[in-house]
Amino acid sequence: MSARPYGEGVLTVGVDLAAEAVRTAVAWVEWSAGRAFVKDVAVGADDDLIIEAIKGAGKAGIDCPLGWPELFVSFVSAHRAGDVVVPGGLGRDWRRDLALRVTDRAVHERTGLRPLSVSADRIAHPAMRCAALLARLAVETGTAVARDGGGPVVEVYPAASLKEWGLPYRGYKRTENAEARGRMIDALLAAAPWLSLGDHESACRRSDDAADAVIAALTARAAACGLVTVPGPAQVANAVTEGWIAIPTTPLDALR
Incomplete structure (x- = not known):
């Protein structure tokens, strides 16, 4: 696969990243004159395609x-050196x-959703694949x-973006939930009549990977416009090394 050239409009990309290419999707969304158009969606995206898209x-x-x-990185490093300091209580809070x-805590506090650890x-x-991709991108x-x-x-979290935009955000994953995924797509298009999925609407209805890639590209637009959460003073240092999940802070229509 290779990245495809597009027109002069502002382009955002969404990557629904899995460990293997077969479950990885990339979406390209072009923004121009108050409208957004999904230019392409690729399911089964390999590393080369992802890098060129970004x-x-x-x-x-x-x-x-x-x-x-x-804290996890420090714990693993200490364990490797045989120098783990055991806290007073080895309970759930410590783990x-x-x-x-x-950022996981911040997302939970804002949305009630709990990102995977x-x-x-x-x-x-x-x-692990993402870390390698970021290293290659830097080179x-x-x-x-x-x-x-x-x-x-x-970094984005499609379920949180959907929830903040007042759209269905649960139960649309997996092939057997195509009906629920269809309702989510219907709700998205109703809330954003300026968004066109074009020839890729069927792919988004068929594949939750494709749908999430489009939501990721929309969230990237929100981030580019400064319409997402950012780390506070006490969170900045951790965000630099741990990553930071950008959650939309405005209605979906503000992306135009």
Whole structure:
């Protein structure tokens, strides 16, 4: 696969990243004259396609953790050196501190949703691929990727974006939930009549990976316009290494 050239409009890209290409989707959305048009959607995206898509976009949203919790990294390093300091209580709170990033807590506080733990769940497998992609992107562009969302890449969470926009955000995953996914797409198009899925509407109805890639591209637009959450003073240092999930702070219509 190779990235495809587009017109002069502002382009955002969304990446629904999985550990393997077969479940990875990329969406390109072009913005012009108060409208947005899905130029392409690719399901089964390999590393080359992802890199070229990000390099060609004004902003790219990746649905995957961009880093690991600082406390978890320190814990693993100490364990490797045989120098783990055992806290007073080895209970749930201690393990949660190792499992959750600062941004995961912030998302839960704002939306009630709980992102998967990159240090204690299967999302770690896509995160490993993501780390390699970000390293390759830094080499090819000559600039390190800002994990706090301040650069060309931002971490996104489609379910949280959908919820903040007042759209259906649960139960649309997997092939057997095509009907629920169809209702979500219907609600999205009703809320954003300026958005055209074009020839790719059927792909979004058929594949939750494709649908999430489009939502990721829309969230990237929100981030590019400064319409998302950003780390507070006490969160900045962690966001730089752990990553920061950008959550929309305005209605969907503001993206125009």
